[in-house]
Amino acid sequence: MEQSQGSNGMYGPYGGRFIPETLMGAVQELEESYEEAIQDEAFQERLQQLLKQYVGRENPLYYAANLTEEIGGAKIYLKREDLNHTGAHKINNTIGQALLTERMGKRKVVAETGAGQHGVATATVCALLNLDCVIFMGAEDMKRQKLNVFRMELLGAKVEAVEQGSATLKDAVNEALRYWVSNVDDTHYIMGSVLGPHPFPKMVRDFQSVIGRETKQQHLDVEGQLPDAVVACVGGGSNAMGMFYPFIDDHVALYGIEAAGEGVETDHHAATLTKGSPGILHGAMMYLLQDDAGQIQEASSISAGLDYPGVGPEHSYLKDTDRVQYLAVTDDDALEAFQLLSRTEGIIPALESSHAVAEAVKIAKTMSPDESLVICLSGRGDKDVEAVQEHLQG
């Protein structure tokens, strides 16, 4: 039974808790607190209320008639996570973890961010719940995403520049973990994806599963049956895991789309499942981009949110068991899909989500008009328009 995976922190050989002993107490406390909270009606009620009134759920499952017509294949639906408060799926998780932080009696939060989406979603809920917030962000990423840095600061967060390594997301995670080790008594780490030591991959998946649950019901309401295929982009893998998980035991084809950057045959990509191999980083066994000596390599993608050299342990397992098919889409194809969706539907997708759109239209083309396919539109593209403009003009 697939659904039992993860209850002990292992997904086949993946996952686990490969962390320094100093963090073990905090991680165990988090697990206990989380397991209690999800059984607690008051906690669930508060979470549901915030998801509804603050985040704006449920968001639509939108039938993209124009795109469907342009492609000429299966009916294409978009799950509109881009319409959430802060513009992406990230807040589904940060709301849940911020409520847990309160529940554990902690008043301080640390988080990492790449492009700044998770950082903004974290800073947002910390402002809402009056929690102190420190966000670690690579110095390189800070230069590329100045506006998000300002957003986080506006929301009351302290943004710490990380100069180590390549000064991007991986290094921000290292630094956030080091900060957590040093401040573990009063601080919770809000991990942004289905990564890290148990219970993070399970907990983040559970908080994000609202995406798949809503999609399932909405599709049943409109079509009277489940979709034939579901497509989501995969960096760390939180929107994909949240979308896929409720469909795992159903006859629905699942596609996870990684970033192929300049191409998987080059050294500049983030296609961890396509090109990587199993290893241990940031507390878990998972697929990694690494060299023969086990040194972790830099990932590369036009989309900063997919720019991570690992991928969630549950995705690693779903790859090995062939339950999900993982494919990779290049920067160029993602840019094209970015424009395609903007032009046909008047919806500007995040560059991350554009990877899913790019592969989804290829898949839809091979399907018949009485079949349907759902794309998880994980975020909106306003944050990316400047970068895209530069690329198209450059």
Add this chain to the structure above:
Amino acid sequence: METITHGKQYMQAVFNQTLEQNEKIFVPYIMAGDGGIESLMPTLQQLDQAGATAIEIGIPFSDPVADGPTIQEAGKRARETGVTLHQILDKLAEERHSIKAPIIVMTYLNPIFQFGVDRFMEVAQSAGIDGLIIPDLPLEHESFIREAKEQHGLALIQLVSLTSSKERIKQIAEASEGFLYAVTVNGITGARQTFTEDLATHFELLQTYSDVPVLAGFGISTPDHVQSMTKVADGVVVGSQIIQSLQAHDTNHIHALINAKDNQ
């Protein structure tokens, strides 16, 4: 010349002998390849002759989450010289006989995993390594390497932290081999000014459960620190400060640190 069989038992014998002579244990840490692979053996010899009881060798890793800035930088310098785990083990295998002190390899788990756990233990044993510290391998995952390290007679040193529950302290202390590594601060490696005040009580508890010597580590950087830590512990591990002193060619400070251990 008498041939030494390296491994867990050799380390235990050396530590027991030290403690029986009413001396304390001093374990300096160096980053392998910092200064190039050619500097590895001379540095080990220098520390061996200066009176180190055992020596911990760090293996450079791209993402050392348990380490502070000094060790991160040393690892970065080492990686920039192109040093690999293979080279380090080869170098040790060639010249291990020139060093009396037990040698402990400190590495994150992934380099061992990619090397192949069985093969790593076999090569480590033949290179004369006595023990291992793997900071991201907690007790729960010890089975990952248990069989291989036992087959090759290496000691797996466990870390215990100030945040460990009493129950975990007991489990970790009972499982630890060679020595028990007591992390004396909540945090990463690196020099510090102060330590929490109830360390004495903490170490009493550790000594109760542990059959092996209890060593304090993380943040120990001055002869005063060494002196106060060896009052409550069987010895100390000093990392970042040794790296800084080696870089500054300050052998006097290294001697001062080592001499402070028995200066009660």
